[in-house]
Amino acid sequence: MATPVDAIRVFHNAFRNDLERIDAAALNAAQGKKGLETTIDRFRFFNEILVWHAQGEEEAVFPALETVAPLVAEAYVKDHRGLDEAFDELNSSYAARDTLKTARATAAFRFHMNIHLLKEDTHLYRIFRERVSLPEQGKAVGIMAGKIPKERFAEMVGWLFPLIGNDDRETMTRIWQMVMPVPAFAGVKELIRKSVGSEWAELVRRIPTLERKTE
Numbered sequence: 001m002a003t004p005v006d007a008i009r010v011f012h013n014a015f016r017n018d019l020e021r022i023d024a025a026a027l028n029a030a031q032g033k034k035g036l037e038t039t040i041d042r043f044r045f046f047n048e049i050l051v052w053h054a055q056g057e058e059e060a061v062f063p064a065l066e067t068v069a070p071l072v073a074e075a076y077v078k079d080h081r082g083l084d085e086a087f088d089e090l091n092s093s094y095a096a097r098d099t100l101k102t103a104r105a106t107a108a109f110r111f112h113m114n115i116h117l118l119k120e121d122t123h124l125y126r127i128f129r130e131r132v133s134l135p136e137q138g139k140a141v142g143i144m145a146g147k148i149p150k151e152r153f154a155e156m157v158g159w160l161f162p163l164i165g166n167d168d169r170e171t172m173t174r175i176w177q178m179v180m181p182v183p184a185f186a187g188v189k190e191l192i193r194k195s196v197g198s199e200w201a202e203l204v205r206r207i208p209t210l211e212r213k214t215e
């Protein structure tokens with residue numbers, strides 16, 4: 001069964017996929033291919049979500065971890081500042097229309113972020129799951145979710161779902177179904193349906209309650 005902390009892994013997977021595509025497009029552009037601006041330009045919204053995510057971790061997850069595993073999170077805060085630097089480098093290279101520098105910046109960003117997320121998934125969140133109580137985990141993830149401004153929530157769903165596979169879609173949908181009040185979830189369900197297009201049927205097959213009137 002999905003627990004709230006599983007939502008974090010889902011976001012990590014979306015970050016990986018998005019930055020991988022952005023980096024591939026930046027490399028192609030540096031090699032002279034045209035028409036990749038829309039893909040490369042995704043880095044702005046990608047980074048906005050990454051920053052909300054990192055702020056949520058620093059405000060909620062890391063302090064909770066500190067009480068059960070002192071001094072672990074400190075190294076991850078340094079990683080986050082490295083992500084900020086990677087973004088700044090990418091942002092200024094892109095603004096200068098320097099395709100080579102942009103491609104170098106996306107590659108560095110991707111490499112650092114992937115190592116960071118791998119460490120979080122296999123080390124930091126392992127400790128978090130093992131040592132922090134389930135209610136405390138839920139509280140921390142709730143604070144993280146609150147970092148996404150309400151008026152950007154729809155945009156975030158439209159970003160997230162096309163970037164993840166069906167297992168992650170199912171996990172995320174089940175978590176929202178579990179933690180959100182019924183009317184709020186009804187709205188989110190429509191956003192999900194819109195964002196996955198014809199793959200909605202697969203999600204309903206996995207979670208039949210999505211199409212039941214009274215749930």
Ligand SMILES: [Fe+2]
Nearest residue numbers: 054057076120
């Ligand atoms: Fe992180």
